[in-house]
Amino acid sequence: MVIEGLLYTKDHEWARIEGGVATIGITDYAQQMLGELVFVELPAIGKECAGNDELALVESTKAANDIYSPVAGRVIEVNDKLESQPELINQDCYSVGWICRLQIFDTKSFESLMDSKQYEEYLAGR
Amino acid sequence: MLQNSTDNGSGLHPPESSARRTVLYDWHCRLTDKSHIAPFAGYLMPLWYSSISGEHKSVREAAGVFDCTHMGVLGISGLGAAQFTDLLTTNSIASLETGRARYSFVLDSSGAVLDDIIVYRRDTEDFFLVVNAANHAKIKNWIGAVLEGEVCIDSEDSGRTASAKPQVQDLRDGDCKGNCMVEIAFQGPKSLDILSLLIRDDEARMQIAGLRPFAFTETEIAGIACLVSRTGYTGAQCGFELFAHPEKVPRLWEAALDAGKPLGLLPCGLGSRDSLRIEAGLPLYGHELAGEYDISPFEAGYAWAVKLEKEFFVGKKAMERTSREYDMKVARIELPGTKGIRPVRQNDSLLDEQGRCVGWVLSCARAGETQIALGYVDRAALKKDDPVGLYYTARSSSQVRQGRRESTKKGERLERDLTGKVLDRFAKF
Numbered sequence: 001m002v003i004e005g006l007l008y009t010k011d012h013e014w015a016r017i018e019g020g021v022a023t024i025g026i027t028d029y030a031q032q033m034l035g036e037l038v039f040v041e042l043p044a045i046g047k048e049c050a051g052n053d054e055l056a057l058v059e060s061t062k063a064a065n066d067i068y069s070p071v072a073g074r075v076i077e078v079n080d081k082l083e084s085q086p087e088l089i090n091q092d093c094y095s096v097g098w099i100c101r102l103q104i105f106d107t108k109s110f111e112s113l114m115d116s117k118q119y120e121e122y123l124a125g126r
Numbered sequence: 127m128l129q130n131s132t133d134n135g136s137g138l139h140p141p142e143s144s145a146r147r148t149v150l151y152d153w154h155c156r157l158t159d160k161s162h163i164a165p166f167a168g169y170l171m172p173l174w175y176s177s178i179s180g181e182h183k184s185v186r187e188a189a190g191v192f193d194c195t196h197m198g199v200l201g202i203s204g205l206g207a208a209q210f211t212d213l214l215t216t217n218s219i220a221s222l223e224t225g226r227a228r229y230s231f232v233l234d235s236s237g238a239v240l241d242d243i244i245v246y247r248r249d250t251e252d253f254f255l256v257v258n259a260a261n262h263a264k265i266k267n268w269i270g271a272v273l274e275g276e277v278c279i280d281s282e283d284s285g286r287t288a289s290a291k292p293q294v295q296d297l298r299d300g301d302c303k304g305n306c307m308v309e310i311a312f313q314g315p316k317s318l319d320i321l322s323l324l325i326r327d328d329e330a331r332m333q334i335a336g337l338r339p340f341a342f343t344e345t346e347i348a349g350i351a352c353l354v355s356r357t358g359y360t361g362a363q364c365g366f367e368l369f370a371h372p373e374k375v376p377r378l379w380e381a382a383l384d385a386g387k388p389l390g391l392l393p394c395g396l397g398s399r400d401s402l403r404i405e406a407g408l409p410l411y412g413h414e415l416a417g418e419y420d421i422s423p424f425e426a427g428y429a430w431a432v433k434l435e436k437e438f439f440v441g442k443k444a445m446e447r448t449s450r451e452y453d454m455k456v457a458r459i460e461l462p463g464t465k466g467i468r469p470v471r472q473n474d475s476l477l478d479e480q481g482r483c484v485g486w487v488l489s490c491a492r493a494g495e496t497q498i499a500l501g502y503v504d505r506a507a508l509k510k511d512d513p514v515g516l517y518y519t520a521r522s523s524s525q526v527r528q529g530r531r532e533s534t535k536k537g538e539r540l541e542r543d544l545t546g547k548v549l550d551r552f553a554k555f
Binding site: 029032033035036038039041054057059061062064066083084085086087 | 159161162173174177178179397401465466467468469471491492521522523524525
C-alpha cells in the first residue's frame with residue numbers, strides 16, 4: 001500500500017511535509033518485508049541530521065535495520081509509544097506507526113525523493 | 127533503511143533467479159505474500175505464512191507442518207552399506223537397528239565438521255541420510271570422493287581407503303525415479319491426532335501411535351506411501367517427519383492442512399523452524415556447529431554421538447584430541463524478552479557475574495515473554511542456573527559513535543544491558 005501525498009525514499013521511508021515539519025515513517029512494503037517489529041530505537045530530541053543520515057533503528061525478529069532521514073532537519077518530536085508498542089508500525093505504518101518529526105532545514109533534500117506514483121513504479125520494478 | 131541490515135536470511139532483496147522452487151512452491155504462494163518467500167540454501171522457501179510467533183505457538187500448543195523438501199536425502203545401499211556408513215559417520219551404525227534412526231556427524235580427516243545428519247536404517251544394507259540443505263552438494267561430493275578413494279580419510283595413514291563400495295543415490299533430486307523421496311515435518315502435541323485422521327487402516331494407526339523417538343515405519347498416509355519417522359527439529363515430544371515421493375507431496379500437504387485445521391494446525395515457515403529449534407537447544411550447522419568459532423561436536427554437547435570406541439571413522443584421530451582439550455561449550459540461556467526489549471542477536475557478548483566477557487551469542491529467538499539464546503561460553507565459567515549478563519554489540523555506526531563496541535574479547539569487563547540465567551542444555555516440549 002502506497003499513500004498519496006507523501007514523499008518516499010528508495011530505502012522505503014516516507015515523509016509527510018506540513019508547514020516546515022516532516023513526519024517520518026517506514027512504508028508498508030518495508031514493514032511487510034521486516035515482519036513483526038519488536039524494538040525501535042528512537043532518535044534523541046534535538047538531534048540534527050542531513051538528508052540520508054541514520055535517524056533510528058528498527059528491529060524485527062529477524063533483522064536490525066537503520067532508518068535514514070529522508071530530509072535534512074532537527075528532531076522535534078518522537079513517537080515514544082513505539083518503545084513499548086513497536087507493533088504499531090506493523091498495524092499502520094502511515095498513521096499510528098509514525099517514528100519522528102523533523103523541523104526541516106531546507107527543501108534541497110526533497111529533490112531525490114519520489115512521489116507516490118514514482119514510488120509505486122519503483123516497487124513494481126523490484 | 128534496508129541498506130545496512132544485519133539480516134541473516136530474511137532477505138530484503140528480490141529472489142535470486144537461480145533459486146529453485148520446491149514442489150510446494152505453489153502452496154506457499156497461495157498461503158502467504160510473495161514478500162515472505164526468500165532464497166534459502168538454493169530454494170525459495172517461506173520465512174513465515176502468518177507470523178513467526180503464531181507459528182511457534184501452534185507447534186507448542188497444537189501442531190505445525192513444515193516444508194522440508196529442500197533437505198538433502200542420500201541413499202546408501204547394497205553390499206557394504208553398513209560398513210561404509212559406519213566409516214563415514216561418527217556415531218555407531220553397527221548397533222543401529224532396522225527401523226531406527228540416529229543423529230551423527232560427518233567429519234573430514236582433520237576433524238572439521240562437514241555436516242550433522244540423521245542416519246536411517248531401512249534394512250541390514252539399506253540406509254538413507256538426511257543432510258542439511260546448505261550442505262547437500264558438499265556431502266554428496268564428499269561421499270563420492272571417499273568411495274572413490276580421492277580424499278585422505280585417515281590423517282595418520284594416507285593410504286587408507288574405504289573397502290566397502292555400496293551404491294549411493296541422491297534421493298531428493300537424483301535419477302532415482304520411484305525411489306525418490308523428500309521430507310515434510312509434522313510437529314507438536316496434536317500431530318499424532320492429525321496423522322491418525324489420515325490413516326484408514328487401524329493397525330497402521332496403532333503402529334504410528336506406538337513409534338518410539340527415533341523409530342520409523344512405512345505406511346500409507348492419505349493414501350500416499352510414506353516413511354513416517356518419530357523425529358524432528360523443534361523439541362516437540364510428539365513430532366513426525368514424513369518422507370514421500372516429491373510428486374505426491376503436494377497432495378499430502380493439502381490433506382494435512384485440511385485434516386489439521388480444526389485442531390489448530392498451521393503451516394510453518396523457516397522463521398519458526400529456527401525459533402523452535404533454538405528454544406529446544408538444537409544446533410544449526412554454521413551456528414552452534416562448525417561456523418565462525420569452529421565448534422566441535424563435544425563443545426556443542428554431543429559427545430555421545432562421537433563413538434571414540436569405534437575401531438575407525440573419518441576424523442577419529444582429531445576427535446580423540448578434541449575430546450580431551452576443549453574449554454568452550456554451547457549453553458542455552460534465558461533472557462528477558464518482553465515488548466520494548468531490544469532483541470539479542472548473534473555476536474552479542476555474554477558476561478559472568480563479575481561482568482567479564484565469557485562468550486558470545488550464536489543464535490537467539492523469542493519465546494513468549496523471554497528470549498532464548500544459544501551461546502558459546504567458557505566451559506568452566508557458567509553452570510546451570512548461574513546468572514548471565516548480556517552486552518549488546520553495536521548494530522549501527524551511530525551506536526559505535528556513541529561508544530558501543532563492535533566486537534569484544536574474552537575476559538574484558540563490560541557493562542551489562544540485560545540479565546538472564548543458564549538453562550538446561552536441551553529442552554523438550
